Amino acid sequence: AQKITQTQPGMFVQEKEAVTLDCTYDTSDPSYGLFWYKQPSSGEMIFLIYQGSYDQQNATEGRYSLNFQKARKSANLVISASQLGDSAMYFCAMRDTGTASKLTFGTGTRLQVTL
């Protein structure tokens, strides 16, 4: 069974600073995808970044980058130059290639960006 662990319930970062949100995963499937989503208070899950298990390079999308360490089974999200609008819940998720091909989510990290 797949499992995602996010050990940081809450994080604070000052505006314009970088922050790393931790995510570790567990799966026996050799082919999987790792995702990060942002959920503001409105509730919508906003896709941020994706990393495939066979990708050789770390994924980047604008200010977001994913620090993928396969041997450690970690997929940390790095947000550079934090903005006040980055304050939200952040979820790490994994999709396997099983029959359901479902997303398994972690418990989330609440990020608060301060002035």
Next chain:
Amino acid sequence: DAGVTQSPTHLIKTRGQHVTLRCSPISGHKSVSWYQQVLGQGPQFIFQYYEKEERGRGNFPDRFSARQFPNYSSELNVNALLLGDSALYLCASSARWGQGNTEAFFGQGTRLTVV
């Protein structure tokens, strides 16, 4: 282009009643999945449909059912509502099924309150 749309956005029901939630996927997407997000937790997988067939079911009681229509829109039905069914119900749309690198795009969710 329209994203994933869900209706209604908010709903209040009484214990024992029935509820139907609706989802329209992104145009061209054939896969719809449903997730339940209880306050303070990550989303939990309920159902996945692809090409109008159920492809996966999470650990939810038979009171939960769903279907996908020929236009790929979907309904989630919950019978005999319990207080514990109060949650944000999220619909996700994907272009493919069964591949780990398939991105999922979420709607804004339906916030269900059972009183």
